[in-house]
């Protein structure tokens with residue numbers, strides 16, 4: 001496995017790489033969720049590039065950029081063991097040199113749900129992902145269903161800007177108690193960690209209602225909220241949404257393929273999760 005930290009080194013190493021080429025962008029602090037992306041990409045491509053970059057432009061001023069978990073040596077070991085050919089791990093200066101001033105604005109899709117609570121977040125995501133696509137020029141790029149809005153935003157960028165690559169979604173990897181794996185789970189205290197599966201359980205309550213024939217999206221949202229409100233350690237519910245998985249428009253009537261999603265705060269940790277109704 002080769003590691004490039006500069007753009008010229010990355011370009012040189014990419015010159016001789018066999019195609020098709022898969023890309024797995026990450027912010028590091030890797031867990032089994034990331035590895036599911038890596039494993040799928042490994043199976044489906046001749047070559048595999050992973051990136052590790054804690055992208056400062058997707059963090060708000062009050063968010064956890066400086067405290068975001070980082071362990072690059074461990075990450076590199078894990079990627080090596082999973083057959084990654086090339087890792088790109090640039091510095092912030094490499095990605096955003098002096099004078100950088102071009103942004104990818106994803107419009108309405110980036111303003112709702114997460115975007116409403118994290119202004120500018122998707123502008124940062126869209127910009128860095130577009131840069132990574134330009135730098136690596138993959139045939140396929142792999143993203144987790146865990147970040148359902150991010151997936152919708154990236155699909156839209158690829159479509160609207162004709163980026164000509166395939167976006168592949170990978171199902172959410174969960175701990176045995178249902179908690180979606182996330183680098184931010186490391187912030188949870190033991191009691192908060194015990195409470196956190198309420199997020200998935202609440203989504204499942206809506207799915208059960210749906211399976212029993214309920215189509216009124218307000219009832220499904222209320223069911224999710226009722227589940228979350230039953231857990232005293234859930235301090236804030238940012239949203240409980242039933243939306244079209246691509247447009248992210250809130251639905252009156254739920255339909256197959258709709259995304260039920262939530263964001264809550266437990267202590268200082270913000271957790272997001274979602275389920276697709278089938």
Ligand code: AMP
Nearest residue numbers: 026027028033143144146147172173181
């Ligand atoms: P991050 O490092 O948090 O930016 O995540 C990098 C990629 O891994 C994104 O495409 C995420 O959606 C994906 N990912 C994160 N957690 C999970 C998970 N539990 N299951 C599947 N994919 C995940």
